[in-house]
Amino acid sequence: MSGSSDSLGEWFDHALADVPGELAVRIRTALHPEWRDMYLGGGAEVVGEAAVAELGSLLQRGCDTRRAAPSLLTVDALVTYACELLAVNGDDIGAGATALLNALCNTLPNTEPAT
Numbered sequence: 001m002s003g004s005s006d007s008l009g010e011w012f013d014h015a016l017a018d019v020p021g022e023l024a025v026r027i028r029t030a031l032h033p034e035w036r037d038m039y040l041g042g043g044a045e046v047v048g049e050a051a052v053a054e055l056g057s058l059l060q061r062g063c064d065t066r067r068a069a070p071s072l073l074t075v076d077a078l079v080t081y082a083c084e085l086l087a088v089n090g091d092d093i094g095a096g097a098t099a100l101l102n103a104l105c106n107t108l109p110n111t112e113p114a115t
Contacts, residue, residue, distance in 0.1 A: 008043045009036030011088070015081065026074040027081070030054045044085035048100045051078035056107040079104070 012035075016024040030050040032038070038046055058071045079100065086096040 006040045007036065008038040008040050008046060011040050011043065011085075012036075012081075015084075019077075022070065023073060023077060026070060027077055030074055030078060040085070041089055044082045044089060044091060044096055044100075047078055047085060048082040048096075048103065051075050051082060051100070052103045052107055054078060055104055059107060059109065 008031075012028070016027065019027070028035075030053070032046055032050065035046060054071065055075045058068060058075065061071075062068070063072065082100055083093065083097055085091075086093045
């Protein structure tokens with residue numbers, strides 16, 4: 001499925017068809033409440049925002065144990081899908097990926113070196 005007239009829900013139904021159940025649920029849960037009906041053309045931004053929010057939440061909860069692995073996989077999957085949506089929609093992948101990376105980096109805690 002690659003037409004820009006598709007909804008984000010239709011696209012994800014296809015994209016998540018072979019994804020393990022728990023990960024697919026985590027991805028769907030991380031997305032905006034009305035993601036299913038959203039226009040595919042804005043999908044990269046919606047999915048990228050979900051990745052940023054998920055990473056921010058994970059960092060607040062703490063991610064220094066193996067229990068964080070499912071959340072880290074969710075962030076990874078969301079970033080991957082956001083980049084795939086950039087390509088599907090014919091967007092500037094470099095600019096979109098850079099914007100997403102910057103947004104993800106902005107969630108990181110400020111770690112100033114100790115003096």
